[in-house]
Every structure is written in structure tokens, then in C-alpha cells.
Amino acid sequence: xxxxxxxxxxVRSFDDELNSGEKRKxxxxxxxxxxxRSEKKKIQTMRKIIASKQYSFNPGFKNRIMVRIExxxxxxxxxxxxxxxxxxxxxxxxxxxVAAIIILLLSIYLSDYSFSLDSFTGGDPYSDDNLVSYLLxxxxxD
Amino acid sequence: MKDLSGLGESELIELARxxxxxxxxxxxSRYEQQVAxxxxxxxxxxxxxxxxxxxxxxxxxxSLHKFRGESALGTYLTRIAINLxxxxxxxxxxxxxxxxxxxxxxxxxxxxxxxxxxxxxxDSKEQIDKALQQIDPDFRSVIVLRLIEGYSTxxxxxxxxxxxxxVLSRLSRAQKNLREILTSLI
Numbered sequence: 001x002x003x004x005x006x007x008x009x010x011v012r013s014f015d016d017e018l019n020s021g022e023k024r025k026x027x028x029x030x031x032x033x034x035x036x037r038s039e040k041k042k043i044q045t046m047r048k049i050i051a052s053k054q055y056s057f058n059p060g061f062k063n064r065i066m067v068r069i070e071x072x073x074x075x076x077x078x079x080x081x082x083x084x085x086x087x088x089x090x091x092x093x094x095x096x097x098v099a100a101i102i103i104l105l106l107s108i109y110l111s112d113y114s115f116s117l118d119s120f121t122g123g124d125p126y127s128d129d130n131l132v133s134y135l136l137x138x139x140x141x142d
Numbered sequence: 143m144k145d146l147s148g149l150g151e152s153e154l155i156e157l158a159r160x161x162x163x164x165x166x167x168x169x170x171s172r173y174e175q176q177v178a179x180x181x182x183x184x185x186x187x188x189x190x191x192x193x194x195x196x197x198x199x200x201x202x203x204x205s206l207h208k209f210r211g212e213s214a215l216g217t218y219l220t221r222i223a224i225n226l227x228x229x230x231x232x233x234x235x236x237x238x239x240x241x242x243x244x245x246x247x248x249x250x251x252x253x254x255x256x257x258x259x260x261x262x263x264x265d266s267k268e269q270i271d272k273a274l275q276q277i278d279p280d281f282r283s284v285i286v287l288r289l290i291e292g293y294s295t296x297x298x299x300x301x302x303x304x305x306x307x308x309v310l311s312r313l314s315r316a317q318k319n320l321r322e323i324l325t326s327l328i
Binding site: 007008011012014015016042043046047049050051053055056057058061062064065066068069070072 | 321
């Protein structure tokens with residue numbers, strides 16, 4: 001049975017630098033224990049098998065990527081065309097709106113020669129500007 | 143047509159940025175194996191691994207203009223592939239937990255090879271593949287990067303954005319787990 005600490009040291013020794021004390025301890029244990037030596041060999045074999053594994057995608061992988069890129073480009077063009085159309089429509093609507101506002105302002109100014117709140121709301125500048133008193137006045141007349 | 147296969151990494155990237163798809167194709171051919179090792183190592187030889195492989199290159203294509211070359215292209219692609227693989231595993235886990243109640247799982251998914259059964263009769267490489275799929279994905283990622291891709295422990299830590307100590311302890315535990323699963327084989 002391999003001591004847990006020695007086993008840990010053995011596994012660590014493959015990837016980590018052991019300090020001199022740990023190194024000495026492991027070397028001593030390896031020299032005296034056949035079981036530990038065989039375990040080291042097994043781990044080495046396992047690592048070799050893992051490292052030698054060949055992985056590859058199914059044939060035609062590159063072509064599949066290029067087809068996806070082509071599709072991506074097409075959808076990008078479609079999207080940007082849509083955005084451009086939307087933007088030009090929006091630009092026209094916005095310009096028409098701005099023109100309408102300018103015409104409205106001009107017509108207000110030309111009719112009242114003022115940009116006061118009353119000229120915007122169409123209220124009489126000589127009437128009570130307090131809505132409550134206006135309503136009260138209406139009540140009194142009833 | 144000019145042969146692009148002899149060009150260096152940065153020249154190919156520059157050409158791809160300018161819209162040269164053939165240059166991007168050369169990049170794909172050059173790094174296909176590396177991405178395959180990561181994706182298949184993490185997910186097994188499955189359709190998901192192929193999807194992750196494709197998505198890795200597509201994401202790189204989309205971010206071509208952002209790639210500044212601070213790390214080697216292979217490392218950059220491996221980082222994308224490992225993250226996408228871990229996402230895929232998490233997605234799978236969530237789907238499984240939707241179908242199975244707490245503690246109730248499909249045992250065949252976590253089957254450990256037993257000597258003498260059909261599984262153990264397959265070749266050692268296939269068994270190692272199956273064993274790899276049985277260990278925790280966090281442990282698997284360090285095995286894939288360190289042993290399959292051949293990165294140093296420091297590079298592995300950088301790719302996974304983990305402290306070196308964590309990578310070392312995961313490596314050690316992963317090897318112990320693999321060794322236990324493969325007792326009959328080695």
C-alpha cells in the first residue's frame with residue numbers, strides 16, 4: 001500500500017517543481033518501493049496515451065466554416081441594408097417634422113407677433129391668466 | 143492566385159481583416175487540429191464538439207479587428223474553445239437537471255468501465271477518452287490543456303484565468319481520478 005503523502009508527491013512531481021526535501025523523500029521512496037515505481041510507470045503511460053491522442057473534426061470542417069462566414073456576411077449586408085433604409089426613412093420623417101414645427105412657429109409669430117405662452121395656447125392675453133378664477137367667473141355667470 | 147499558406151500569422155490576420163476570406167481559410171486549416179484537441183478533449187467526439195469548433199472560428203472572425211496579438215493566435219483560439227466547451231457542459235448539466243429529479247440520474251451517463259464488459263474491451267485510447275469524459279469538467283480542462291495541448295502549467299493557469307496553485311492541485315486530483323477509473327486498463 002502506497003503512503004498517501006508519497007503518492008501525492010509522485011503525482012505532483014510530473015507537473016510541479018518539488019522542493020529539495022520533497023525531491024529527496026520521493027527519490028528515496030522510489031528506490032525502496034517497487035509498488036511506487038510501478039505506479040510511476042503507470043502514470044507515465046497514462047500521460048503518454050493522453051498526450052498521443054489524435055483529435056480531428058470530420059472532413060470538410062474548413063468548408064463548413066467558410067459557408068457559415070459567407071452566410072454571416074450576407075446577413076450582415078441584409079442587416080446593414082435594412083438599417084440604411086430605416087435611417088433614410090427616419091431622416092425624411094424627422095426633416096418633415098422639423099419643417100412642420102418651423103412653419104408652425106412662424107405662423108404663430110406672424111399672427112401674434114409674439115412667442116408668449118398665450119400665443120401658443122391660443123388664450124386671450126387680456127383674460128384672467130388664472131384658470132381657477134376663470135372657472136369661478138364662469139360659475140358666477142351661470 | 144497567390145499562395146497564402148506560407149504567410150505568417152500576423153500577415154494572414156491582416157489580410158483577413160481586409161476581407162480576404164482565403165487568408166481566413168488558411169488560419170482555419172492551420173489551427174483546426176488545435177481547436178479539435180480542445181473541443182473533442184472536453185466534449186468527446188460529438189456534434190457539440192464540432193459546433194464548439196465552428197463557433198470558435200466564427201467568434202474569432204467576428205472579433206478579428208479586436209485581436210491585438212497579445213497572446214499567440216493558437217492560445218487565443220484555445221481560450222475561446224475551452225470557454226465555449228465549459229459553457230456547453232453547463233448547458234447540458236442544466237438540461238439534465240430539468241429532466242431528472244434530485245439525485246435521480248441516467249446511470250449510463252456516468253458509467254465507470256468495469257473489466258470484462260464490452261466497454262473494457264475497446265482499445266485503450268477509447269477508454270481514456272471515456273474516462274476523460276467522466277471526470278469533473280474543471281479537472282478535465284486542465285488535463286486537456288496540459289497533457290493534450292501541451293501547455294505548461296503557467297500557460298494553463300493563464301488560459302483558464304486561475305492561480306497556478308489551483309491548476310497544480312486540479313492536475314494532481316484529475317490524474318488521481320483518471321488513474322482510479324483506468325485501474326483495470328493500465
